[in-house]
Amino acid sequence: MSFPLAATDVSSTPLWVIAGYLAMLVALGALAGRFFRGTSKDYFVASRSIGPFLLLMSVFGTTMTGFALVGSTAKSFEQGIGVYGLMASWSGLVHSAVFFLVGIKLWAVGKRYGYVTQVQYFRARFDSPMLGYLLFPILVALVIPYLLVGIIAACKTLQPVTAGMFPQTFASTNGAVPPWLTGLVVCGVVLSYVFFGGVRSAAWANTFQTLVFMGTGVIAFVMISRALGGVGEAGRMVLEHAPEHAAREGLIGKTQFLSYVFIPLSVGMFPHLFQHWLTARKAKTFRLTVVAHPLFIAIVWVPCILIGMWAAGLAAAGEMNVPNANAALGRMVSVLVHNDLLTGLLTAGILAAIMSSLDSQFVCLGTMFTNDMVLHIAGEKRFTDRQLIWLARGFVVGIVALAYGLSMALLKVNVFDLGVWCFSGFASLFPLVFAAVYWKRATRAGAFACVLVTAAVWGVFFYRDIIVGAGGDQEYLVLGMMPVAFIFAASAGSLVLISLMTRPLSDAVINKFFMNAGSQSE
Amino acid sequence: KAPVIIGVAAVVLGILHQDFWWWEDTSLVFGFLPVGLAYHAGFSVAAALLWAAAVKFAWPRRLEEWADESGEG
Numbered sequence: 001m002s003f004p005l006a007a008t009d010v011s012s013t014p015l016w017v018i019a020g021y022l023a024m025l026v027a028l029g030a031l032a033g034r035f036f037r038g039t040s041k042d043y044f045v046a047s048r049s050i051g052p053f054l055l056l057m058s059v060f061g062t063t064m065t066g067f068a069l070v071g072s073t074a075k076s077f078e079q080g081i082g083v084y085g086l087m088a089s090w091s092g093l094v095h096s097a098v099f100f101l102v103g104i105k106l107w108a109v110g111k112r113y114g115y116v117t118q119v120q121y122f123r124a125r126f127d128s129p130m131l132g133y134l135l136f137p138i139l140v141a142l143v144i145p146y147l148l149v150g151i152i153a154a155c156k157t158l159q160p161v162t163a164g165m166f167p168q169t170f171a172s173t174n175g176a177v178p179p180w181l182t183g184l185v186v187c188g189v190v191l192s193y194v195f196f197g198g199v200r201s202a203a204w205a206n207t208f209q210t211l212v213f214m215g216t217g218v219i220a221f222v223m224i225s226r227a228l229g230g231v232g233e234a235g236r237m238v239l240e241h242a243p244e245h246a247a248r249e250g251l252i253g254k255t256q257f258l259s260y261v262f263i264p265l266s267v268g269m270f271p272h273l274f275q276h277w278l279t280a281r282k283a284k285t286f287r288l289t290v291v292a293h294p295l296f297i298a299i300v301w302v303p304c305i306l307i308g309m310w311a312a313g314l315a316a317a318g319e320m321n322v323p324n325a326n327a328a329l330g331r332m333v334s335v336l337v338h339n340d341l342l343t344g345l346l347t348a349g350i351l352a353a354i355m356s357s358l359d360s361q362f363v364c365l366g367t368m369f370t371n372d373m374v375l376h377i378a379g380e381k382r383f384t385d386r387q388l389i390w391l392a393r394g395f396v397v398g399i400v401a402l403a404y405g406l407s408m409a410l411l412k413v414n415v416f417d418l419g420v421w422c423f424s425g426f427a428s429l430f431p432l433v434f435a436a437v438y439w440k441r442a443t444r445a446g447a448f449a450c451v452l453v454t455a456a457v458w459g460v461f462f463y464r465d466i467i468v469g470a471g472g473d474q475e476y477l478v479l480g481m482m483p484v485a486f487i488f489a490a491s492a493g494s495l496v497l498i499s500l501m502t503r504p505l506s507d508a509v510i511n512k513f514f515m516n517a518g519s520q521s522e
Numbered sequence: 523k524a525p526v527i528i529g530v531a532a533v534v535l536g537i538l539h540q541d542f543w544w545w546e547d548t549s550l551v552f553g554f555l556p557v558g559l560a561y562h563a564g565f566s567v568a569a570a571l572l573w574a575a576a577v578k579f580a581w582p583r584r585l586e587e588w589a590d591e592s593g594e595g
Contacts, residue, residue: 085541085562092569093535100576108582108589231554239548246548246556248541258540283586287577291570298566305559515588 010164015177017344018158018351021212022189025205025355029193032204036197040388043198044116044367050279052288054203058276059289060296061206061213061356063095063267065146066153067419068300069217069350073332074325076308077315082248083308086260088301092294094264098430100290102268103277105437107286109513110278118274118433119372125436126447127509129376134451136372139271140365142425144403145418147361150354151407154186155179157354160330161347179411187404190355194363195393199279202359209352214300216349220333220342221303227336228310238313245312259481262488266426268433272357272364307332362403366396421462424484428454431492435499440510446499453494457487524579531572539565 041047050058065071075083106121115121118139123132159176167175193201228234238246248257267273280286311328314320322331333339333346370392375383383391432450435442461483465476478486504510541561551560 081556081559084559085539085565089539089562089565089569092566093532093539093572096569096573097532100573104582104585108585111589112591232550235550235554235556239550243548246550247546247558254540254545261536261539283582283589290577291574294566294569294573298563302559302563306555309556515584 010175011340012165013340014161014344014347015165017341018161018348021348021352022185025189025208026192028208029189029197029201029205032193032201033196035200038386038389040385040392041116042200043389043392044371045110045275046198046200046203046279048111048279049281050200050203050276050285051281052285054207055276055280055285056289056292056296057207057210058203058279058360059099059273060293061210061353062270062273062276062360063293063357064210064213064297064300064353065150065357066157066350066354068353069213069304069346070153070157070326070329072301072304073308073311073329074327076245076305077311077322077325077328078308079251080245080248080312081305081309082252082257084301084305085248086252086257087263088297088305089294090261091264092297094261095267095297096290096293098265098268099277099286099293102433102437104283104286106274106433107277107280107283113512116275116278117368117371118269118271119368122432122436122447123376125509125513126442126444127505128444128447131444131447131451132372132376134448136368138425138429138451138455139269140368142422143271143361143365144406146422147358147403148407148410149419150358150361151183151186151403152179152411154351154354155182155407155411157347157350158182160327161343180408183404183407186351186355186358187400190359190362191397191400194359194366194396198389198392199275199360199363199367202363203276203279205359206356209356212352213349213356214296216345216352217300217303220329220337220346220349221307223337223339223342224307224310224332231306234306234310234313237317238309240313241316242309242313245309253477253480255480256475256477256482259485262427262482262484263420263423264427265430265488266423269426269429271368272360275364275367276360304329362396362400365399366392369395369399417466421458421466424461424482424487425454425458427484428458428487428491431488431495435495436513439499440514441499441504442495443499443502443504445502446495446497449498450491450495454487454491457490461487525576528572528576528580531575535565535568535572 036042037047039047072083072087075087109115109121113124119132119136122135123129159173159179159182163174163176165175166177170176170178172178193205225231225234228237244250308328311320311322311332315322320331320335322328333343370388374391375388429451432447435446461478464470465483470476476483539562541558545558547557549557551557
């Protein structure tokens with residue numbers, strides 16, 4: 001069995017499909033902007049009016065990045081089907097647990113006291129303005145690389161797809177749309193809707209983007225499996241040429257597999273997800289998100305894992321050349337399907353997955369700078385509500401410009417390895433939010449110890465991996481486990497130990513945040 | 523009782539997620555799906571069912587009313 005390479009004629013169809021997707025996104029953003037109520041509460045938390053379907057789509061879209069399509073296929077190409085258990089089913093179990101146990105509680109506290117950011121909550125919960133000054137730069141520093149990975153991934157996704165389309169205009173990039181232009185368009189489109197409508201526009205856009213990337217993943221799966229003679233034929237081909245990819249032995253260690261359970265806890269501390277939680281109309285709005293989220297993960301990940309496994313089989317059989325794992329999905333589409341419309345749709349899907357996280361992160365950082373820094377320092381009465389909105393918009397523009405500039409400067413640097421470190425950092429801070437919600441005995445000193453110890457231990461492992469290169473080409477493991485397992489243990493241990501050694505918070509603070517109810521369930 | 527049962531079920535699911543049976547097995551179920559992938563895809567469905575039970579039987583009581591009460595700060 002052999003698979004002919006696509007014709008070398010360059011079609012502009014993929015670019016038109018992508019342009020169509022971006023135009024629809026701008027139009028949707030403009031429509032969402034018309035529903036903007038002109039208040040800061042609407043800009044920051046959509047007046048807490050988002051219903052079940054929009055919450056599900058915005059939370060899922062924000063959680064899934066371009067990694068869900070491209071990265072999952074690449075990882076499966078390298079490590080086989082175990083990647084699904086490693087990342088997807090762990091996430092399905094843990095994400096919903098966090099939404100149920102932490103998200104709903106924080107929504108209630110946020111609504112009761114009018115919070116719009118995590119830092120506002122932690123400052124009040126631990127009765128410490130200083131904790132906010134410590135936490136703020138850490139949260140921002142962990143979100144920024146996550147932003148850069150998204151923008152750079154968008155640039156690198158579009159370049160091979162448009163190669164040869166503009167031989168005169170962009171000769172230096174082999175006729176492809178250059179990264180500076182892709183980055184500019186992606187940032188500009190996202191800015192066009194979050195600038196005017198804030199988090200409400202982001203929620204609307206996320207819903208559209210999530211439908212796009214879920215749909216394109218399924219379409220790609222169907223067309224690729226057909227080209228391989230059906231899913232059964234594709235499976236048998238893998239067993240013949242790369243059987244190790246259909247199991248986990250030899251590709252993923254058992255303790256490594258277990259330690260991945262910590263990574264999805266990061267959703268408990270993502271500031272942009274916290275903001276989406278606060279947009280819910282009522283507590284029961286969360287029900288659909290809690291139940292459907294694991295199923296949505298499966299819908300996106302199972303097809304991509306199979307495509308990656310099939311690509312490994314084809315590569316092992318010598319039927320297809322895959323220059324690097326990240327090219328696996330693109331190669332499967334271009335070699336097996338060579339359909340310009342599908343190439344355009346898939347690229348739009350990847351951009352949708354990337355942009356559905358970018359928009360929430362941009363508006364979240366603007367919200368944080370406005371509320372946690374300017375408003376906190378200058379005082380709440382210093383600005384009118386209208387001035388507050390324009391202040392937030394100014395910060396959003398500044399953050400978009402900074403992210404664009406940084407991503408262009410770091411275009412040739414491999415920032416993708418930073419992704420897992422961002423997740424590890426957020427996940428290791430999870431004990432802080434869990435204790436804040438459930439443990440009355442957690443103290444101010446315990447919270448400080450938790451954040452400082454997390455930063456220190458994270459810094460040591462980060463230095464060993466990224467600066468020293470202790471992991472080499474492989475994933476950096478400590479005693480066969482992800483470093484996050486040790487950072488998390490240090491974080492939780494220091495929080496508990498120091499809290500037990502120091503004076504509890506006053507009854508006034510505790511009573512403010514804990515319902516005085518006998519039973520917590522019905 | 524319900525939150526305890528659901529909590530125990532979540533821990534049991536977490537332990538079983540480690541897969542003690544098909545770690546090295548490369549056989550295909552339904553003629554195309556590696557058994558290890560089918561096992562963990564089943565976990566996605568199990569997670570949805572578990573949390574559906576949680577929202578049905580262990581929903582935080584009076585949370586809505588508490589959130590709607592007049593705040594301070």
